[in-house]
Amino acid sequence: MNSGSLFVISAPSGAGKTTLLKMVLPTLPNLAFSVSYTTRARRPGEIDGRDYNFVSRDEFLRLRDKGGFLEWAEVHGNLYGTGRAQVEQEMARGLDILLDIDVQGARQIREAGVTNTWLLFIAPPDMAELERRLTSRGTDLAEIIALRLANARQEMASIGLYDFVVLNDQLERAADTIRAIIIAERSRTRRNALGRPINLPETP
């Protein structure tokens, strides 16, 4: 059986990533969402193992020091990380994995050199539209919006790290493009240790 691929998805806040992932995930077989580890407290409604793997700071650091994370970061005093064993086991079972992380995490994944890894960046049509989307939520203070826009500019400058840029000017089209990237990758000829493409159909 072919091993799966890892699709790392990043986007500036407001680019529509969460909506897009919810559209793509149920429409493709053998595609799983990677559940991160975190040390932050569980919020009402969150389920351990579905939303996050909730662990203590001690457990997290022990796992980290054993090289147990493909990437990790500290955000507002809480630790977040992607478990290496979990991702590698699911890929070995032939599952493709979707991983929702920021630019710094994507950079760590790239540097970790995981095979069959593809980095996707979801981009808003332009910064003016991003500002409009962030403002129209109506939930955030002007200072928060300004900070998100500054972060977005910085993240957009890292697009060169990524293999694909999906422009989210129309939701359906952007979702189709993410699906296409995953489907295309599944048809790619890869070579096994014997130099034989592993997508070669069997001949009797």
Add this chain to the structure above:
Amino acid sequence: MNSGSLFVISAPSGAGKTTLLKMVLPTLPNLAFSVSYTTRARRPGEIDGRDYNFVSRDEFLRLRDKGGFLEWAEVHGNLYGTGRAQVEQEMARGLDILLDIDVQGARQIREAGVTNTWLLFIAPPDMAELERRLTSRGTDLAEIIALRLANARQEMASIGLYDFVVLNDQLERAADTIRAIIIAERSRTRRNALGRPINLPETP
């Protein structure tokens, strides 16, 4: 504007290539079919410039000696070739080009080193199914079918040359996969001479 890509499609006789290309071509914008040059006589119903560019043997050889073909071959005494200028001009205009050629032609294209070129191999589910399809046409002699099967085996051995293998076990799914490969390629970040990914959306 981004330059287009060249998608080279090969398949053993009976793998369903012609049907698939007819399904894919009308469903994607900015996708054009490359019209080959040939020295063979025009058949009733064929239109110069649509089915082939019909040229004399002298014209063909003159063009060939100027390096005017990305690939060419002699088949049953007739010359066939893919015009370099035509393909490069259409790609420069931003069109993606579909090119339907055999394994030998695909190898020449790969060796010609055209940038943004992707090689797709359309494979039958297995050789038994291929034989069934070739036989069920009911138009060919047993010797012709045996020859086509022998050729198919040889072509299947060249799959390693290709970037993608599209298994044609179900027509609709195979057509979707070809579309996905083209759509995914259009979202790929490429680098221009300045090292800037050319899919980067504009910021105001």
